[in-house]
Amino acid sequence: MQIAVVLYPGMTTLDAIRPHEALPFFADAKVGFVTHEPGPIVSDSGVLVLGAAHSFAETPAPDLCVLGNPPNG
Structure with missing residues (x-):
């Protein structure tokens, strides 16, 4: 299974590190x-x-994309 953790400016670090x-x-x-x-x-x-x-x-198309909570969201 291929999983992509999406990074974006201003994201909370733990939203990327935890799933990774x-x-x-x-x-x-x-x-x-x-x-x-x-x-x-x-x-x-x-x-x-x-x-x-x-x-x-x-x-390549991942099986799952993980996106953290957006800033001010």
Whole structure:
């Protein structure tokens, strides 16, 4: 199972880290980060930077996409 954790500017870091760490324990899950454009993504704290090596266009259709709670949402 291919799982894509979607990164976006201003996201809460734990919304990305929790699924990235927990989901591989289920079945044959392969979890990766994906974003609009590869590169650094600054979290809501403005301090921590996450990175995605692949864009949506470069990622084959995942079985599951995980999207955290949007800022002010």
